Amino acid sequence: MKNKINIYLIEFAINAILRQKYKSLFVAVVFILLTFLLTSVFFITNSIKYELNSTVEALPEIIIQKTEAGRVQNIDVAEVDRILAVKGVSDAYARVWGYYYFENAGVNFSIVGVDKFENQYKNSLAKIVDRFDFGEADSPLMIIGKGVHESMKKNYYKEYFNFIKSDGTLKKVTIAGVFDGDTQLESNDMIVMSKETFREIFNMPQTKATDIVVKVANSSEIATVVSKLKLIYPNSSIITKESIKVSYQNIFNYKSGLFLALFIISLFTFFIVIYDKVSGLSSEEKREVGILKAIGWRVDDVLKEKFYEAAIISLFSYIVGVGLAMAFVYLFQAPILRDIFVGYSELKPSFELPFVFDIQTLFLVFFLSVPIYIAATIIPSWRVATLEADEVIR
Amino acid sequence: MIELKHITKIYELNRADRVVALNDVSLSIKEGVVLVLKGASGSGKSSILSLIAALSKPTSGEVIVDGKKISKLSDNFASVYRRDNIGFVFQKYNLIPNLSVRDNILLPLVPLNLDAKDAEEKLALVMEMFHIAHKANAIVKNLSGGEQQRVAIARANINNPKIILADEPTANLDEKLSLSFIEILKELKSLNKTIVIATHDPLFFNLDFVDSVVEIHNGIVR
Amino acid sequence: MLLSPEVLALLILNVIFFLFAIIAFILSVKIFLKWDLNSTSQAQYKLEKQSFLTATIIKYIFIIKVPLFLFFIFTLDKISGLLTGAMCAAGVVNATSYGTYLILLKILNLYLFAYWLALHNEDMKHEHQPYTKMKFGIFIAAFFLLMTEIILEGVMFKAIDIEKVVDCCGAIYSSSANSYISVIFRLKASLLLVLFYGNFLLIVIFYFLKKRYIFALSNAFFIIISLITLISFFGTYIYQLPTHHCPFCFLQKDYYYIGYFIYIFLFIGTFYGLLSGFLRTSEKEISKNYKIALLFNFLYVILLTSYPILFYIKNGVWL
Incomplete structure (x- = not known):
């Protein structure tokens, strides 16, 4: 009984969101944009990682290149x-x-x-x-x-x-x-x-x-074979699959790192924008809370209603954002955005992003957006919930 | 039983400017009584209603309702007290203009998380009683003044409170509507509710079902 | 330093917790020192308003912390793929000297925050708010634990070295390991099982006798004995391997995420068990707490017992 979901409160919260049309729309658009960008980026990186890994897997174990004066020769x-x-x-x-x-x-x-x-x-x-x-x-x-x-x-x-x-x-x-x-x-x-x-x-x-590729039957012997080859060709460069993998990863991580830095800034901005928008209470909103308190809503009830509002709007925006990102990346192949990650796209003909679905990405985006949004609404909600009813409804 | 003991209410507008709304007011209202608070606007009668509803706290003195000191309730419990005991019909009705009649009347029930069946039952009862059922799905801002007032009265009664407070109920009504409001009051009195009306409308001063008229002048009971 | 998006998400949320907890801490101290419900002063009135903010912040932190804890374990599992030698979260926890303490602290904080919420709910039911000073006092203590947890988490992720080879769970949770964990393998399985089922029986008995304090106490013991038997005995049946004792691996997909259920049952059961002893409330509430505690402890026992039983039915032998 006590833990039953309060349908009337949800209904009221949805109504309240719709009543604040422009504000809600603004918040939803900002939120959707953020989750959309985040999810798209994670989807793209997952796909590219997958592509890179399969490419590297297909490489030969060892490649021998002749080098002279630091340049590769035939x-x-x-x-x-x-x-x-x-x-x-x-x-x-x-x-x-x-x-x-x-x-x-x-x-x-x-x-x-x-x-x-x-x-x-x-x-x-x-x-x-x-x-x-x-x-x-x-x-x-x-x-x-x-x-x-x-x-x-x-x-x-x-x-x-x-x-x-x-x-x-x-x-x-x-x-x-x-x-x-x-x-x-x-x-x-x-x-x-x-x-x-x-x-x-x-x-x-x-x-x-151009070069010579070497196959090794037992993969645990690669290191030994490499050291033997090194003795025969001291002036050649001997590249193993592992080392290529690492250098790919490094290029990739560097780009992700760059992105992550930008991304922290955008989250911070998100927090500020939402805080600003939610805390700017119109006199109409204040009056509304005053009325509710005057007819017997407790501070806790108002807080709960505000929480429902925040939860509904953030879950809705999250789902829309993720859905859009899915369509954008896998249906439309993420125009513009993926060029940032596929650095050589200018030089190489384009390719398709494979569909790699990772449920953890969804959790990740969830934790990066919904709790931050709700956090931004805590103080404004509390401010409005503890208003003096008597003063605002006069 | 509502008791006001030596109530003083001072509004501090700013450091230099303060308004004494009530000055050592004592008043006691028995159960089932209809009391009219008479006075010009700004005389302090609205402040009395607001104190009885625990919407504001006295600067000094005590408000006691049914033996309970409501002037000391915390914010949360003041709300609970209002929810369970008070039906307040505000002068400006204080409805939410963009919600339907139905949703406005249901507002006090929302935090209670009642079963839909119970809630709809209560809703139907008050809508019937105050003749607003035919407008249940109309948006409040499109209603006439009289209809809005009936919505406000229905909302005030949905929890079946013992005390009804009305602040200048006829200020925005023409004579015909004022008379029908008086009919409603009679009906509420017959349900043994304690009713306190703050008004300066002479219409109320000579009604047979009004038990007493108290005049307030500059924050003092005459 | 390990800075995957998952770790970054955890750190960002920690920063938010950190900032909000500081606000809640300052207000808590003020409330703890100056709260006087009988006063009608403006100061007290302001405090009452601020107590709502404090409570909301604490609720927020707890509500996010519960799913975040699962996400944390999930993240550790994922990181284990990057660390040479690690097979599951256990390797990551053991990769630094802080991991174990961090996990223990996180669990302690979950119990503490859940208790705080229960206390708060009870407090708000009464007009004179009997537990207000106490609950904010508890938060002042919980604040320092939370701060330690946040700092420790940051330090741990900073200390993880991807180049270093770490132990896998098979090495950490084995009788030959040179750690405090290995001590429990020297205990006989039969003795542990007697303790485990005996303890559960005590919980059932005290449930019927309605002895609050002993009921809570037996729940406290049950946490410890449950974890020990889980590692030393029941775990091996979940993996169907007599030598595999890891308390993390069964959180993975290969074991149908059963670990999450195991730990959630244990947490809910013992939390309500402890609550029945630590929270003075109405008869109705206490009996509700009793029931929830018994139900979830029972589910936990049934779930774990079913593994060896099913194994025996299938194979006709014990491990």
């Missing part, structure tokens, strides 16, 4: 055999790949050269090689990612593309197909062609490769 293909001799190494491949800057669209494509008769270091690549043909040297073919396809189409390259070779002449490569990768971040800007065509475009000799 490595000899023959080194593969030396590496294969190291105990613990299960396989090694010489990769040819690079970036091609497409000036008209202002984007970078990453081009991977493959050889049909070699093993591929990645499942996704093996699938492509199985399915497609790369043609002959004089009429080459290529397979392109979705994003590449989009940017080429925009520039009227629908069936083929002219690469500018290092000697300035053009090389025409026909588009044989478009593929979907495991993750969008990975495949979106990728072009796959034969090693021969690649070497021709970038003028890379047959004996050279």
Whole structure:
């Protein structure tokens, strides 16, 4: 009986919110904006984290790059055999790949050269090689990612593309197909062609490769293999998957940190704005509370009613804000906002944010908005609840 | 039984300016009595109503209702006392203009968290009694003065209080409506309620059911 | 320093608690020293108004603190993914020297704030407000505990070192561990179970005898013995592993979040049990407190007992 929800009080609170149209609308809009922004940012970061993690997972365990004067140089293909001799190494491949800057669209494509008769270091690549043909040297073919396809189409390259070779002449490569990768971040800007065509475009000799990737059968032996390789190639840089993961995380955390700083400021502003708005009592509101007290509402009843008002308006705004954020991020792919987090979006063709739902994000946003709003209403509510009824209804 | 013992009420407008609203007023009102407080505006009669309703505290003296010192109640318990014992019909009615008649009359019940059935029963009873049921869903600000007053009376009676206080009830009514208000008063008296009316309307001074008329002049009972 | 959005949220709310608690503390001191309900002075009148603000602030802090405590545990669980070696919140709690004290303090504060609210409710029922001085006096003490908790929480998150390898719960809650926790594993399970069920039986007996103080006292013991048996005996049946004793892992999804129910039952049951002894109120209220205490303690016992019983029915052996 005592703990029953007071329907009449809820009804009254809703009425009171509606009566203060402009004030309530203002508060709701500010609140929705805040929860919307917060939730969007958390959704985007969750999605990107997921994408990054899957991309990194798909990377080879160890990559060996030859460096000279701190710059990465092409490595000899023959080194593969030396590496294969190291105990613990299960396989090694010489990769040819690079970036091609497409000036008209202002984007970078990453081009991977493959050889049909070699093993591929990645499942996704093996699938492509199985399915497609790369043609002959004089009429080459290529397979392109979705994003590449989009940017080429925009520039009227629908069936083929002219690469500018290092000697300035053009090389025409026909588009044989478009593929979907495991993750969008990975495949979106990728072009796959034969090693021969690649070497021709970038003028890379047959004996050279971009880098060598190493597979290790037992992942706990990676550290040992790395130290052995370090002995063989003291002047090369040897990159492990773990270290890439860490550096990705660092870039990412840096951006989140930047955001968090902004975000504390916006929460503080939120608190002040709400406090200001709620404490600015019109004489009509004061009179109303005076009436209620005069007809037998206790201070506690008025406080409870104010709490109901705050709870209703904040829960409503929270739900709307979260709902909007969901639509914004996953339906509309978060225009503008995600560019802040996907720093290289200008350079890389765009990709889609995968749907990653984490219930904790909802709790997090809840605790960052609703209690702060209610806190901001405590003192104004108390002020109005303890008004002298006799003075305000005169 | 309402007793006012040596009540003095001083309003301090600011440091230099103070108004003595009541000066050593003693008054006792027996149960079931209709009492009219007569006096010009500013004579202090409204202050007496406000003290009986525990809406304000005396500067000195005591207000005792049914043996209970209500002039010393804390804010919360003053409200509880009003809720259970007092039906106040204010001069300006003090309704919430944007709410419906129904919602206005229900206001005193809201914090009680009654079952819908009980609340609707009480509501129907007072709306019937004060002839406002046909306007139940009308918005109060669209009603005429007389109708608004009936809403105010219905709201004052929804908790079936023992004491009815009315402050200048006929000030905003024409003669016909004033007479129908008097009919309502008769009805309330027949329910054995104690009724205190503060007014300067001569209409009230010679009514047969009024038990006594007390004149107040400059904060002093004559 | 660990600054994930979750931790930041906890810290921001702590800042709000901190500011509001200071307001409530200052007012409490004033009320505690100068409260005089018989006085009709303006000062007393102002104090009465301020007492509403103080009570509202304390209510607010408690109402947010309860779900926030669950969120705190949830956050620790999530952080455990970042710490090498940690499998659940236990690893994070143990990652710094403050964790254990922080958890204990948080639980103590929950009991204290809940008690404060019960006292406040009782106080507001009477015209002469018999407990006003007492409740604000209690808040003055609770304020310092709350401040300690807030500071400790900040210090703990600052001290967590992501690079450092921490113990997992399997190592912390094992009989070979070199800590005070390992002491309870030297006690025999049979002895603990006798104590556990015996204690519950006492609660039932005193419920029927209506002995307030002994009832409350047996509830106080029940908190301790319940936690010990939970770690040393019942936990192993929840995990179905004779060596796993962690009191945090069963809060995770893998065990259907059953831990939250276990702790909520225990908290409600023992809180009302203690309340029946510590709060002088009407007969009706006391009997209500008795009933709630018995009901939730009973639910707790049933829930925990069902794990070994079901295990035995399924497998035909005890762990």
